[in-house]
Every structure is written in structure tokens, then in C-alpha cells.
Amino acid sequence: MKKLLLATASVALMAGAAYAEDVxxxxxxxxxGPLESITPTMAGSAEMALAEVNxxxxxxxxxxVPVRADSTCGDAAAGTAxxxxxxxxxxIKAMVGADCSGVTGAILQNVARPNGIGMISPSATSxxxxxxxxxxxxFRTAPSDARQGEVMADIxxxxxxxxxxxxxxxNDYGKGLADSFAxxxxxxxxxxxxxxxxEDGKADYAAEVGALASAGGDLLVVAGYVDQGGKGxxxxxxxxxxxxxxxxxxxxxxxxLIEAIGAPLDGTIGALPGIDNEGSAKFKExxxxxxxxxxxxxAPESYDAAALIAMAMAAAGSTESKDxxxxxxxxxxxxxxxxxxxxxxxxxxxxxxxxxxxxxxxTGVELVGPGESAGSYREYEVxxxxxxxxxxx
Amino acid sequence: MDIxxxxxxxxxxxxxxxxxxxxxxxxxxxxxxxxxAVLRFSNFAHGDTMAFGTMWVILITWLLQSVGITxxxxxxxLIALPxxxxxxxxFVLATDRVVYRFYRTQKAAPIxxxxxxxxxMFVMNGLTRVIIGPAEQNFAxxxxxxxxxxxxxxxxxxxxxxxxxxxxxxxxxxxxICVAAxxxxxxxxxxxxxxxxxxDNEDLALLSGINPERMVAITWIIATALAVIAGTLYGLDxxxxxxxxxxxxxxxxxxxxxxxxxxxxxxxxxxFIIAFSEVFVTYAWKKVVTYxxxxxxxxxxxxxxxxxDYKFAVSFTILILVLLxxxxxxxxxx
Numbered sequence: 001m002k003k004l005l006l007a008t009a010s011v012a013l014m015a016g017a018a019y020a021e022d023v024x025x026x027x028x029x030x031x032x033g034p035l036e037s038i039t040p041t042m043a044g045s046a047e048m049a050l051a052e053v054n055x056x057x058x059x060x061x062x063x064x065v066p067v068r069a070d071s072t073c074g075d076a077a078a079g080t081a082x083x084x085x086x087x088x089x090x091x092i093k094a095m096v097g098a099d100c101s102g103v104t105g106a107i108l109q110n111v112a113r114p115n116g117i118g119m120i121s122p123s124a125t126s127x128x129x130x131x132x133x134x135x136x137x138x139f140r141t142a143p144s145d146a147r148q149g150e151v152m153a154d155i156x157x158x159x160x161x162x163x164x165x166x167x168x169x170x171n172d173y174g175k176g177l178a179d180s181f182a183x184x185x186x187x188x189x190x191x192x193x194x195x196x197x198x199e200d201g202k203a204d205y206a207a208e209v210g211a212l213a214s215a216g217g218d219l220l221v222v223a224g225y226v227d228q229g230g231k232g233x234x235x236x237x238x239x240x241x242x243x244x245x246x247x248x249x250x251x252x253x254x255x256x257l258i259e260a261i262g263a264p265l266d267g268t269i270g271a272l273p274g275i276d277n278e279g280s281a282k283f284k285e286x287x288x289x290x291x292x293x294x295x296x297x298x299a300p301e302s303y304d305a306a307a308l309i310a311m312a313m314a315a316a317g318s319t320e321s322k323d324x325x326x327x328x329x330x331x332x333x334x335x336x337x338x339x340x341x342x343x344x345x346x347x348x349x350x351x352x353x354x355x356x357x358x359x360x361x362x363t364g365v366e367l368v369g370p371g372e373s374a375g376s377y378r379e380y381e382v383x384x385x386x387x388x389x390x391x392x393x
Numbered sequence: 394m395d396i397x398x399x400x401x402x403x404x405x406x407x408x409x410x411x412x413x414x415x416x417x418x419x420x421x422x423x424x425x426x427x428x429x430a431v432l433r434f435s436n437f438a439h440g441d442t443m444a445f446g447t448m449w450v451i452l453i454t455w456l457l458q459s460v461g462i463t464x465x466x467x468x469x470x471l472i473a474l475p476x477x478x479x480x481x482x483x484f485v486l487a488t489d490r491v492v493y494r495f496y497r498t499q500k501a502a503p504i505x506x507x508x509x510x511x512x513x514m515f516v517m518n519g520l521t522r523v524i525i526g527p528a529e530q531n532f533a534x535x536x537x538x539x540x541x542x543x544x545x546x547x548x549x550x551x552x553x554x555x556x557x558x559x560x561x562x563x564x565x566x567x568x569x570i571c572v573a574a575x576x577x578x579x580x581x582x583x584x585x586x587x588x589x590x591x592x593d594n595e596d597l598a599l600l601s602g603i604n605p606e607r608m609v610a611i612t613w614i615i616a617t618a619l620a621v622i623a624g625t626l627y628g629l630d631x632x633x634x635x636x637x638x639x640x641x642x643x644x645x646x647x648x649x650x651x652x653x654x655x656x657x658x659x660x661x662x663x664x665f666i667i668a669f670s671e672v673f674v675t676y677a678w679k680k681v682v683t684y685x686x687x688x689x690x691x692x693x694x695x696x697x698x699x700x701x702d703y704k705f706a707v708s709f710t711i712l713i714l715v716l717l718x719x720x721x722x723x724x725x726x727x
Contacts (some may be wrong), residue, residue: 170702194677194695199702203631204414207675207701210406215695227529232632240405241542244501260531348508 021062023319025050025309026086028097028107028119028189030073034169034225035099035123037256041287042122043068046096048290048307049344056345056353061319064310071098071107073225074171074200079103083111093319094309095119096302101126101173108138118321120308120328122301125250126176130370137321139328141301141308141365142273143375145173148250149180149202151377151393152221152272156247157183157188159269164190164247165217167233169224170197177249193217200228205236213242222249226254231261238264239391246270253297258385265382266322269390272297274378275364276392283341283362295387300341300362301373307344307361308332314351332367334358399684401553404681405542411665411672413561413630416568419664420623421641422648423575423657424616430592430655431612432493434506438514439620440642442485442513444635445517445619447628450477451532458534466536468560468629474622482617488513489613497609514639521635530633535558560630571622572661575615579657583610592655640705644671647708651715653722662723667708675701 027046029039030069043066050064053096062073073078073248079098086092093115098104105383121129127146132138156164166181174197182192194215198208212220220243224230230252237243238261248257248270258265274280280294283303287294294300309324311331316323332378336356339347350357359365366374379390421443428436436442453473463469492513496506539562542554549555579585591598591608599605603640624638648667652659686692699707715722 196700197702201634201636203627203634203637204410206406206410206414207704210410210672210675211675211695211697211701213406213442214402214697216680239556239558241546241556242406244543294473362712 008391011172014261021339022065023062023313024065024067024086024092025306026069026083026090026092026095026097026237027066027306028069028071028079028083028086028095028115028125029099030079030103031068031070032227033071033075035073035251036391037227037254038297038299039099040285041292041299042099044290044292045283045287045294045299045303046122046306046364048286048292049303049341050310052342052344053310053348056348058345058348059314060352061313061317066096066306067092069097071100071103073100073103075100076103076106080110087111087115087117087204092117094313094324096305096309097121099123099298100171101129102171105129105132105172108132108134111380112137114385118309118328120305122292122305122370123298124173126172127178128172130372132209133255134370137325139305139308139325139367139371141304141361141363141373142298143373143377145177146180147375148177148271148273148377149182149184151375151379152181152249153184153188153190154393155269155271155379156185156219156221157190161218162190163193163211163217164219164221165193165243166221166223167198167212168195169229169251170199173251174223181221181223189334198224198229198233200225202229202232206240206278208233209236209240209242212237212280213240217243219243219245219247221249223249225251226257230344231257234261234265235322250297253380253387255387258382258387262308263385266384268382269380269381270382271393273301273363273373273375274392275376276378276389277362277364279340279362279364286342294362298391303341304359304361304363304365307341308359308365310344311339311347311357311359314348329367331357332365334366352365395684397549398532398551398553399681401545401549401551401555402680402684405553405610407672407676409557409561411487412668413564414672415665415668416564417623417627417630417664418641418644418648419661419667420568420571420626420659421645422652422664423572424619424623425645426649426652426655426657427612427616427619429607429649430657431588432497432506435504435646435654436511436616437507437642438517439645440639441514441517441521442481442617442620442633443624443627443641444521444633444638445484446481446617447624447633447638448521448635449480450474450621450625451525451530451628451633453477454532454534463643464535466559468533468535468563469535470532470625470629471563474625477625478618478621481621482614485613485617486610489609494606518635518639525635527635528629532633533629535559558630560626562632564626567622568627571586571619575657579692580613588612632678634718643705644668644708647712650712651722653724656722658726659722670711671704671707674698675704675708 007231047066069082101124117135125145168178250272253272284294312324312327317325336358368374380387450473453476542556545555587603638682648663652663683691
């Protein structure tokens with residue numbers, strides 16, 4: 001009986017594949033590594049957008065099939081190999097990803113450019129990617145950290161905190177963010193007592209905490225990863241009584257942090273890319289219906305990245321990267337009919353009819369400069385063991 | 394001049410972390426040096442024995458917690474520790490029976506045994522990753538702090554807080570007990586004396602009727618127990634991650650060599666020397682010095698000799714210096 005069912009199912013699948021050509025989209029994110037706790041929701045959101053396009057029946061170029069590959073976030077060589085595999089072996093036509101800045105840069109230079117595959121990253125935020133050679137193939141629905149640095153400086157100086165210590169994860173993301181924050185904070189008259197790196201994956205951060213404590217400061221800015229050294233630095237600071245107030249960057253946002261640290265985290269402030277508009281509310285509904293948490297970090301950006309790829313392909317009438325990548329900026333920006341999450345069917349109809357659209361999506365997508373999000377941020381404070389939104393900037 | 398604050402900052406950021414780390418290294422180095430003294434080779438699988446044993450302690454801790462047994466204010470891991478030691482010792486004895494004994498009966502050169510232990514290292518490494526995975530595990534429960542920094546500040550009225558984690562205190566106490574018990578065993582018991590005799594001169598020991606296989610088995614059991622205790626204490630005090638334990642092999646080997654390979658006393662001294670030099674060299678002394686000197690002499694810079702990233706470089710530098718200047722180590726090892 002089981003075999004019969006299996007056979008019927010596989011026949012049905014083959015029949016399904018027969019009338020619609022599969023268009024494979026790589027979802028290259030860090031399923032293992034320092035962002036592993038938020039990655040499932042990111043990938044799920046991207047795949048939700050692709051499923052929505054498929055379900056609309058208005059995507060004429062075939063059936064969008066997500067293909068997952070593990071960027072590892074931290075290991076550029078392994079991430080490149082994984083991306084290379086889905087490009088050459090699976091024949092993906094576009095890539096949602098990668099996630100962390102270092103691997104994203106490596107995949108862009110070593111896989112995307114040589115193979116001519118377009119990629120839209122939902123979460124690579126290093127300022128260095130703005131000026132990277134990309135042959136017009138690279139976009140991101142996340143803002144550059146140059147913008148995050150300014151937002152951080154605004155939030156801290158707005159609270160009258162002018163004297164801080166900074167610890168950053170020792171990679172492209174951490175260094176880029178720490179530098180852009182240092183520049184913005186100094187411009188506003190703030191002082192950084194020490195800007196020191198920490199390595200991820202260590203068991204003990206007592207030495208790093210000791211150096212920062214010696215330098216002093218009213219607050220510790222933690223520019224790291226939530227499942228890695230960032231958490232270790234906070235735990236170490238609390239244990240030694242070195243710092244009691246923290247500012248968290250976008251990579252530090254995650255419920256796992258509150259679970260790990262508990263009550264002492266109350267009063268911590270931070271910000272991550274996010275927007276409060278109709279689109280984000282709709283996205284949260286869609287995510288909730290799919291059994292996911294729509295407020296998880298970079299989940300809406302992932303949905304937007306996948307949706308943009310599908311619409312750009314429809315607008316270009318081609319799944320080839322050299323064709324669809326030319327359409328991304330037009331679709332993402334005004335003028336045109338506003339498109340929100342859950343309205344991809346309507347967008348595809350309008351595109352087919354030749355009407356200009358403005359994809360606003362879950363994050364108010366507005367791509368500037370070399371194809372990166374202009375960026376709005378959600379400022380939050382940890383109160384009573386939960387992230388509470390303070391305001392949007 | 395504020396000597397009290399300087400003292401508290403020194404204790405909090407240099408002395409207490411150094412003491413805890415030193416105790417953990419000393420236990421690990423003791424096990425390493427014991428294997429070297431009796432079995433005559435450097436056991437490269439040592440770090441992974443720690444990881445393997447601590448993994449069992451964690452798994453049993455979870456089992457105990459799931460049936461509602463906890464250590465109360467003490468970490469449950471301490472209850473699980475004997476079970477972890479037993480399982481790991483059984484595994485190590487099986488390894489000895491299947492692998493090491495073959496080379497021992499052939500009287501293989503020490504370097505061959507080192508390579509063989511590297512093979513064992515990879516096997517244990519892989520087993521640990523298959524069973525518990527490479528991710529970080531925190532299994533410390535019970536009361537976290539004995540002395541919270543803010544409580545200390547309120548009590549003393551000083552600007553500096555002093556923190557004492559429960560796991561730090563447990564580490565130091567357990568390490569002291571283990572070391573005392575080991576020395577009592579080696580100096581006072583018949584088996585301990587036989588073990589030293591076997592270590593000094595194998596042939597002579599054989600002639601006096603000492604059973605070599607029994608000596609080897611006891612050495613493995615004691616070394617494994619020390620390694621698992623060191624690993625569990627490190628995991629409770631800091632956190633557990635198999636790769637970190639593999640890396641711990643380097644400072645532990647450095648500690649054993651600095652003290653003099655084969656000398657138990659040297660291993661303990663070496664552990665503390667390595668731990669304190671790592672902390673001393675990478676600590677930013679600005680805070681302590683600022684309290685000690687007058688306000689106008691307060692230092693501008695951090696007074697940090699090396700960035701904390703160079704921690705491992707410190708133990709390596711000491712290792713190389715010792716090998717160059719006095720290769721037998723402080724306590725005249727082998």
C-alpha cells in the first residue's frame with residue numbers, strides 16, 4: 001500500500017513538472033553558524049513569497065522551486081562551495097542571499113559574477129558591499145550599515161549617552177558597522193572609550209570584558225551575533241559587573257538572547273531594520289498564517305528579496321539573470337502602483353498588462369545607490385523579558 | 394590613591410579569572426603529564442577526551458533534570474560527573490585494549506604512539522560531534538553567583554564591584570581536592586608507589602613483580618577522571634563547545650612542558666603560570682593604575698601589552714622560551 005501511494009505521488013509530481021518548467025531559485029543562507037536561529041524564518045519567508053507566486057498561477061515562465069544551500073554565514077570557503085554547487089549542479093536562475101556580509105562578498109565575486117547569476121541579499125549590511133564590483137548583479141533589501149551607524153548614534157545621543165565602549169565581531173560585518181558607528185558618533189560629539197574586536201566561538205570572554213571595563217563607558221555597544229560572541233560578551237560583562245547597559249545592533253536581535261541572559265537584560269536598547277506600515281502588518285499576518293514569527297530579524301527582507309526576483313523575471317519575460325536584474329530597480333521604486341505583501345498576484349497581472357508598479361513590500365522597499373535599501377529602523381527596548389518597540393526611524 | 398578600589402579591580406578582572414582558568418588547566422595538564430610519565434607519550438587525544446567525557450556529563454545532567462533530580466543550589470553536573478568519568482574511562486580502556494596495547498607490546502617508539510593518539514583524537518572528535526553536535530551547550534544550573542558585583546558595591550561602598558561565580562569557587566575547591574587526593578595516592582599508597590616505580594624504570598619494576606597492564610589501566614583511569622573533571626569544570630564555569638576543548642590541548646601541553654613533563658607538581662605550577670601570564674599580558678591595566686597614581690598622572694592609553702586575540706600566542710611564546718632556555722621545565726621533567 002505504501003509503495004503504491006509513493007508511486008502515485010511521484011507520478012503526480014512528475015505530471016506536475018511536465019506542464020510547467022521548473023525555475024530554480026537558490027535560497028543561500030546560513031542554516032548552520034552564527035545566525036542559525038533566525039535563518040529558518042528567513043528561508044521560510046523567502047519560500048513563502050515563491051509559493052505565493054506559484055499559487056497565483058500568473059507566473060508564465062514556469063514553476064518557482066526554492067533550492068536551499070548553506071552559506072554557513074561564517075566560513076566564506078564553505079559558503080562559496082555551497083553556492084557554486086547550486087549554480088552548477090542545480091542550475092539556479094537567481095539567488096536569495098547570502099546572509100552575512102563576508103560570505104555574501106565572497107559568493108558575489110567567486111560565484112555570481114563568473115556565472116552571471118543575479119543575487120538579492122536580505123541581510124548583508126556591510127558598507128563595503130556598496131562599492132563592490134557587481135556587474136549589476138547584486139542587490140540587497142537590507143540597508144548598508146553606514147545608515148545603521150547613523151541611527152545608532154542618533155539613538156544614543158538622543159538619550160544623552162555620550163561615552164560608550166564598543167565590541168564588534170571580528171569580521172567584515174562587525175568591523176564595517178563599528179567603523180561607521182564610530183564616525184557617526186564622533187560627528188555628534190560622542191566619545192568611544194575603546195573599539196575592540198571579539199572572536200566568535202570562544203568559551204570565555206573574561207579577557208575581552210576586562211579590557212573594555214578598564215576603558216570604561218556608560219554603556220557597551222555590542223556589534224556581534226546573537227548566538228555567538230555577542231551573547232558571550234554580554235554574559236561576561238554582567239558576570240564581572242563590568243557593564244550593566246547594552247546597545248544591540250541588528251545581528252544581536254533574537255529571542256534566544258533573552259532566554260539565555262534573562263532579567264539582567266532589561267533596559268537594553270537596540271535597533272534593527274524594520275518599518276511600521278501597512279506592508280509590515282500584512283507580512284506579519286501572512287507569516288503568522290504560515291506558522292512563522294513575522295517580527296523575526298530579516299524575515300520581511302527575505303520575503304521582499306524573493307518577491308522582487310519573481311516580479312523582475314516576470315517583467316523581463318525571462319529567467320536569465322542578465323535580463324531580470326535590469327528590472328529590479330524599476331519595480332522596487334516609485335512611480336507606479338503600490339504593491340504590498342500578499343498582492344503578488346495583482347503585481348504579476350499589472351506587469352503583464354504593462355502597468356508600472358512600485359513594490360513596497362514588507363519593508364517599504366526603496367532601493368538607492370548601487371541597489372541597496374534606503375533603510376528604516378525599529379528602535380526597541382527590552383522590558384520585562386520582551387522586545388518592546390519604542391519608535392521607528 | 395585608592396588602593397582598595399585598585400585591589401578589587403585587580404581581583405575581579407585578573408586574579409579570580411586567572412585562578413579559575415589556572416585550576417582548570419592544571420587539572421588537564423596533570424592528566425597529560427601522568428600519561429606521559431607512565432605510558433611515555435604525549436596524548437594528543439587529551440583535549441577530545443575532555444570533550445567526550447564532558448559530553449556524557451551533559452547528557453546525564455539532562456537525564457537527571459528530566460526525571461527531576463537536581464543539585465539544588467549546586468550544579469547538577471556534579472552529580473553526573475562520576476557517571477561521565479565511568480563511561481569515558483570504559484571507552485579509554487577499550488581504546489587501550491584495541492589500539493595502544495598493540496603498539497606497547499611491540500615497544501613502539503614514542504613518536505608512533507603520538508601519531509596513534511592523533512588518530513584516536515579524530516575518532517573521539519567525530520563521535521562527540523555525532524552524538525551531541527558541534528554547537529555550544531550550557532549546562533550550569535543552580536545558583537549562579539555567590540557574590541554579585543552590585544551587591545558587593547552596596548556592601549562595601551566602593552566604586553568597583555567584585556564578582557564571584559559559584560562555578561569559579563567550585564572549580565578551585567574541586568581542583569584542590571583532586572590534587573591533594575592524587576598526591577596522597579602517589580606518595581602514600583602501594584599502587585601509587587608501584588606506579589612511580591614503573592614510571593622510573595619499567596624493567597626494574599617488572600622484576601619486582603609489578604603488573605604492567607594493571608599500572609597502565611590505573612593510569613588511564615586516573616588521567617581520564619582528571620580530564621573529565623577539568624572538562625566539566627571548564628564547561629560549567631565557561632561553556633561547552635567541542636572545538637574549544639580540542640584547542641585547550643595547546644595551553645595544557647604548554648603547562649605540562651613548562652612545569653616539566655612527567656612532574657605532577659610541575660603540571661600544577663605550569664597551569665597557573667600559563668593562565669596568569671595570559672591574563673597579565675592581555676589585561677588592560679589602565680583602571681588599576683588610575684586608582685593607584687595621582688589624578689594628573691592617570692594614563693591616557695589602555696596599558697595593554699597585547700590584544701586579547703593573542704591569548705594563544707602567549708602560551709606558545711612561553712612554551713618556546715622554556716624549550717630553548719630550560720628544556721626540562723621548572724621541576725626537572727623529562
